[in-house]
Amino acid sequence: MKVVLVGFMGSGKTTVSRLLGQKMNLPVTDLDDVIVEQAGPIPVIFETNGETFFRQIEHDLLLECLDQEGILATGGGTPIREDNVAALTDDDALVVLLKANPETAVARVDNDPNRPLLKEDFSTKHVQEMIDARAEHYQNVCDMQIQTDAYTPDEIAEMIIREVVDREREVG
Ligand SMILES: Nc1ncnc2c1ncn2[C@@H]1O[C@H](COP(=O)(O)OP(=O)(O)OP(=O)(O)O)[C@@H](O)[C@H]1O
Numbered sequence: 001m002k003v004v005l006v007g008f009m010g011s012g013k014t015t016v017s018r019l020l021g022q023k024m025n026l027p028v029t030d031l032d033d034v035i036v037e038q039a040g041p042i043p044v045i046f047e048t049n050g051e052t053f054f055r056q057i058e059h060d061l062l063l064e065c066l067d068q069e070g071i072l073a074t075g076g077g078t079p080i081r082e083d084n085v086a087a088l089t090d091d092d093a094l095v096v097l098l099k100a101n102p103e104t105a106v107a108r109v110d111n112d113p114n115r116p117l118l119k120e121d122f123s124t125k126h127v128q129e130m131i132d133a134r135a136e137h138y139q140n141v142c143d144m145q146i147q148t149d150a151y152t153p154d155e156i157a158e159m160i161i162r163e164v165v166d167r168e169r170e171v172g
Pocket residue numbers: 007008009010011012013014015016032073074075076077108109115148151152153156
């Protein structure tokens with residue numbers, strides 16, 4: 001069983017993945033954590049080598065992570081590369097898009113310095129523009145989507161588990 005969470009920064013991928021891992025008794029991997037383990041802090045990678053270099057590391061490690069069963073939380077920008085979209089859609093994982101309104105995302109990420117793409121502009125307008133620019137990629141990659149603003153992480157994890165159970169029942 002494999003569940004992959006995608007969505008913008010602050011949509012809750014990391015938080016919900018951990019809950020899903022506990023509830024489903026499955027290992028949890030966070031792509032951002034794997035990147036940090038292998039290549040150092042994300043803001044430093046952006047500053048030293050730039051975003052394209054970061055995206056290549058992210059791509060290589062995504063492919064490694066997809067070899068394992070369990071819950072995978074991706075980075076907020078993982079679906080912006082077409083080869084990542086292809087890898088995710090070709091995989092048999094349930095890919096869940098977590099969505100959050102820009103106001104919610106801004107409130108949740110709260111000037112966190114570990115998100116270099118928001119370092120200079122944490123405004124709702126900027127976040128809305130980034131979400132709009134990525135919307136098609138997020139849509140192309142997902143099997144189900146959840147608008148998270150009004151739900152707790154626990155409620156969101158339960159929605160995903162219900163979907164997993166329903167799909168397993170359909171397969172038989
Ligand atoms: N449904 C929710 N309701 C309230 N707070 C939430 C919810 N989901 C996440 N949060 C909070 O929002 C913050 C960001 O969540 P999280 O780190 O899980 O997002 P993320 O999608 O992994 O972001 P990134 O792409 O930057 O890694 C955390 O402080 C978390 O506790």
